Amino acid sequence: MATCIDINSISSSQLQELVSKAKDWVLMNGICIRPKKKFDENTAEIAPFSLLPSSFPEKEFQRAMGLQVSLNKLMHKVAYDYEFLSETLKTTTRTDNFTSKLFNIYHTVHSEGLAQKLSLGLMRSDYMLHSDENNIIKLVEINTIASGLAGIAANISDYYRFILIQLGEPGKTAQIPKNSSDVGFAHGFIMAWRTYSKKEAAILFVVEEIESNIFDHRTLEFKIREMDPEIKIIRRSIRNLTELSYMGLNGELFVNDVEIAVVYFRTAYQPEAYPSEREWNLRLLIERSQAIKCPSIQYQLAGTKKVQQQLAVDGVLERFIKDQNEIDRIREIFVGTFSLDSDENGASAVSRALNDPRKYVLKPQREGGGNNLFGDEVASKLREMNEVERSAYILMERIKPPKQKNYLIQAGKDIKLQDCVSELGIFGVTLGDDRKLILNTTCDYLLRSKPADADEGGMMTGIGAIDTTYLIN
Numbered sequence: 001m002a003t004c005i006d007i008n009s010i011s012s013s014q015l016q017e018l019v020s021k022a023k024d025w026v027l028m029n030g031i032c033i034r035p036k037k038k039f040d041e042n043t044a045e046i047a048p049f050s051l052l053p054s055s056f057p058e059k060e061f062q063r064a065m066g067l068q069v070s071l072n073k074l075m076h077k078v079a080y081d082y083e084f085l086s087e088t089l090k091t092t093t094r095t096d097n098f099t100s101k102l103f104n105i106y107h108t109v110h111s112e113g114l115a116q117k118l119s120l121g122l123m124r125s126d127y128m129l130h131s132d133e134n135n136i137i138k139l140v141e142i143n144t145i146a147s148g149l150a151g152i153a154a155n156i157s158d159y160y161r162f163i164l165i166q167l168g169e170p171g172k173t174a175q176i177p178k179n180s181s182d183v184g185f186a187h188g189f190i191m192a193w194r195t196y197s198k199k200e201a202a203i204l205f206v207v208e209e210i211e212s213n214i215f216d217h218r219t220l221e222f223k224i225r226e227m228d229p230e231i232k233i234i235r236r237s238i239r240n241l242t243e244l245s246y247m248g249l250n251g252e253l254f255v256n257d258v259e260i261a262v263v264y265f266r267t268a269y270q271p272e273a274y275p276s277e278r279e280w281n282l283r284l285l286i287e288r289s290q291a292i293k294c295p296s297i298q299y300q301l302a303g304t305k306k307v308q309q310q311l312a313v314d315g316v317l318e319r320f321i322k323d324q325n326e327i328d329r330i331r332e333i334f335v336g337t338f339s340l341d342s343d344e345n346g347a348s349a350v351s352r353a354l355n356d357p358r359k360y361v362l363k364p365q366r367e368g369g370g371n372n373l374f375g376d377e378v379a380s381k382l383r384e385m386n387e388v389e390r391s392a393y394i395l396m397e398r399i400k401p402p403k404q405k406n407y408l409i410q411a412g413k414d415i416k417l418q419d420c421v422s423e424l425g426i427f428g429v430t431l432g433d434d435r436k437l438i439l440n441t442t443c444d445y446l447l448r449s450k451p452a453d454a455d456e457g458g459m460m461t462g463i464g465a466i467d468t469t470y471l472i473n
Helices: 012-028 058-079 082-095 097-112 150-166 170-175 181-196 214-227 238-244 277-288 297-302 305-311 324-331 344-355 376-384
Strands: 054-057 119-130 136-143 202-207 232-237 245-247 253-255 258-265 292-294 337-339 360-364 393-397 404-409 417-432 437-451 465-467 469-472
Touching (some): 012 150, 054 417, 054 437, 058 119, 058 136, 058 297, 058 417, 058 437, 058 469, 082 097, 082 305, 097 277, 097 297, 119 258, 119 297, 136 305, 136 417, 150 170, 150 181, 150 465, 170 469, 181 258, 202 214, 202 253, 238 245, 238 277, 305 393, 337 344, 360 376, 404 437
Parallel strands (some): 054 469, 202 232, 258 292
Antiparallel strands (some): 119 417, 253 258
């Protein structure tokens, strides 16, 4: 795919000057992370980013943006369908202890009756262009917990306008769409906080003990305070919360005597977040409380890979969406996604993957990047698992995105021109209960790029880089 400029026309001296300016620009505008290897809260370094914006077909960008409210609605309805989640996850919970623990909490609060029926959803639907199908978007996954980079993404698009001007191409800046993802997420928080209707109550960010991606968090936090200065926001780790959290007489959640209106999980999506029963008990306490959760336990379960696989089965979307045109538009973005349960369908999927493992990705029920298996690893893992163990995974056809040349800039690493591929994320916000959605909006986008020969590519794993779309016909 063609780049926004003739990248080979950039001389080595010009490149050196551009990179120096680019690094200063992103540091001065909060596109930063804390160093992961030698963490120091007094130090910031550049977040990995691409020097130039990546080309993306405008038609497919608009398709993804237009689909988000439908996907928001779909995931919300899935989250509030106890029978569907129970049936879909029954084999997974037998073999995946983490999913089983999450579901047990959901079963408990559902049986008791949800103390807080509202859920706040801050979601991100991730896509890649599929070169095997004329570069149309295909869904990678829908994230329902800790959908990161909405803060940084809003700032980075301004950087790419800056760099195009530096390259003498101010007329091309119009091809970079405006991005206010931070405002969209902040609006969701504010609506949830106001719906709780207690001005003294705070928003709680549940975070890692050591958080390298702090600037993305802080951008959202400061945007909330900018838009509504009355709102108090506190940050606490799970370990800290196990010592300071308790329930009030009417189900209120308190942290150090501060009532909590909204709980925002930026962690708790991986087993390592729950090293003992104390952390699981804390999660149950939060779910039993009156606080509005983002995500609620049912929203987190709705985002599992097994649910995504089941939604791709013929006839399942019709359970949640009645408009056939809407169903067709959603179904167009699916690639083949297959169950690995102990049945005829699972055996058939295993056989296909063993015959040509390069065509597939093997996905466990995990978030956060670095968990999927590709190529020969797919075949090896399938051979070593028994029929029961494999039901904790799904098999997905591999998307083949087009390549384009770019420079990926990372702290402490050499800069080289290389083939890259990109993943588009569309942010969405919901607020509602089992009867209706009070809020359902799309709030702009994120683009990440990685070396074309890399399987995984998360920015925080040190492989991928934040980017933005340069729209082309």
